Amino acid sequence: MHISEFDAHTQDKQVKPPLDPHLKALENEAIHIFREVAAEFERPVMLYSIGKDSSVLLHLARKAFYPGRIPFPLLHIDTGWKFPEMISFRDEMAKRFDLDLVVHTNPRGAKENISPFTHGSALHTDIMKTEALRQALDAGQYDAAFGGARRDEEASRAKERIYSFRTPDHKWDPRNQRPELWNVYNGMIRRGESVRAFPLSNWTEVDIWRYIQAENIPLPPLYYAAKRKFVERDGMLMWAEDKRFEALPGEQVQEDYIRFRTLGCWPLTGAIKSHATTLDDVIAELEIATVSERQGRAIDRDQAGSMEKKKREGYF
């Protein structure tokens, strides 16, 4: 295995010390969930969104099925507005780990030229993410889909089960979730119904970073500070290096050290000013952070309860 620019920015790569018991327990739980779903469902798939949570998810899937291959495909919903560095990272991972990668873009998006700038973030998310995801899940006839969502991300996620039941049209009914006792998961569904499975439910953002560090997990470089071009728009630092980017009247394109706490579509993902170029720096910064990671995301700010609404409609 070769070392590339994507490998974790750890400062030294000596022999790995044993995992801290807290992380070990989280890892064990996630592996258990992976194996249970793979054994109980006919056509599982793993949602792969290229960010840090997906990277941890991928690493755990490799561990869960070792020495075998991951026994299901990875699905990336490409909105066409991802950072180019995310796409090259995705392709490199697929090659390096011999992954079965499926990429889907909503054909309607390309035809109607859906853009978060002209159509707004809500409609863009609706069509290019939620609708696209439903199309891809239907096309693959997947009956279980792994996602990297964590309960600490948002108040409606904090309510979600590890096996989250979906109707044939991918709807979530938060008022009628199945009880989920101990680690005994109920995977019984009828044809057309499905389950979203969340192996990282009990992880926090800090856990994710500590695990990335302990396990040396490769990440897209966007998580580390570098000199990048951006503008300040609606209180958000927007990346300004794409050719589709247009500065609004009065906007100044600046250049400074910035990085991202979450990765998504670049017009909807706010950067933070930071000089954290190594994992240690990132973790140190996180431990004193006074705002949550989703603060930089336009999607959550549209309206109160917007995540729950999107989830009811089939969003991850």
Place this chain on the structure above:
Amino acid sequence: MTATATATVIAPAAEAAPALRDTRPLRLITCGSVDDGKSTLIGRLLWDTKAVKEDQAAALNRDSGKQNDLGLPDFALLLDGLQAEREQGITIDVAYRYFATDKRSFIVADTPGHEQYTRNMATGASTADLAVLLVDARAGILEQTRRHATIATLMGIKQFVLAINKIDLINYDKARFDELSREFKEIALSLGVKQVTAIPVSALKGENVVYDGKASMPWYEGPTLVEVLELATVRSAQTVGFRLPVQRVSRPGESFRGYQGTVAGGAVKPGDSVVILPSGMVANVKQIVTFDLVRNAAVAGDAITLVLDRQVDVARGDMIATIDAQPQVGLAFDAQLVALQPGGIEPGKRYWLKSGSRRQRVSVQPSSILDLKSGKWNRHDGALPMNAIGKVHLSFDEAAIFDAYELNRTTGAFILIDPDTNNTVAGGMIAGKRGDVGGLNNEAERVILSLPADLADKILASGILSERRDEIDIRRTNPGRAAELLGELDS
């Protein structure tokens, strides 16, 4: 206990924790009747331990409006994240939150008090190490308080905090606090709970939650809630021997066959002799494989891949266990369960039962039901309505494999699934196998055989024997001891 030291510790806490810091998080729930202040308490806990970030605090202040005259935000909104919950001002489903003090980390499940959503309380209770039971100081202990205390104990929670809340609304009245502590002490004793700490709190004002309430309650000298949580113990190691419920068989190539699962009890190392249940075949452990390295031991909680030294038939749903202390295998078990759905549990109906990775058909016959008011079990062979706690007989078509829940919280736990709706309709805890060996057929003559182990394994794997595995008692020993035992029978 003196008149001023009012933390009611019924029995001394278990041995002081060893010097080495346990970095595993403590799992706890809040429970109690509707509106007692559970979500407010956890919200306050998150707030005072600085787990609420600036943007979340701003959202909270924006959403709170004017809900109390103290000018404080509605801390419950940090937990009640569903639209329906915010609209109705109640908790519907359990919320999981994570926070830490500089001493340890916590996973807290905030459960709903409303009786209709007892199933969601049970969901939270099943994995908890400790329960914070809330009581509204004005309303006192209600039937729902007892129900939650009972479910929590049934599910194996041994540490309780009784949070007597809204103490600010009764003028910090010590007499009322003492009265409620005493009343709960009675209930706890009848439930067999030994470890209870009672604390007077105002969740809303944050008194005795993270910061002490000395200014308003100089009479209280006990610990704050957080102090109790920091000293609580994480679920003790399971007491039975090695257990590996097999989740899947890994066959990446001709040369490798491994059994994947999470160790549900005990420990294992290469060279150990194990038995595969329900077939009863035996083998030795050759390797413990994980992604990181080939390991020389695995303990409860580890997700591993086990390689055995010989070709044996092992499938998903089987259990690999230590030979010396095997789980019970049988067609009939006794259990306690909580009915979780509106349809209740119907006698004689065939449900799916899932325990670990094993799913099989079962028919359920209730034998008694718990009367929450008196705490007594009454004979009852009809249906168990929603939220009822009952004792039942389980009858299987194929051999089932369990430990008593008391001995192992993984291999003794199960859920029932209604085959008509696919919904989870009950959570259950195994009491034990029904009727010991011979119990099914007490009068019949029995034969004791002593044979070479390899021959016994072959015979046990055969159809005739495995069908009636339930009626067969097996012990493995060395030839000398076998001869000795047979000799004893002769004399």
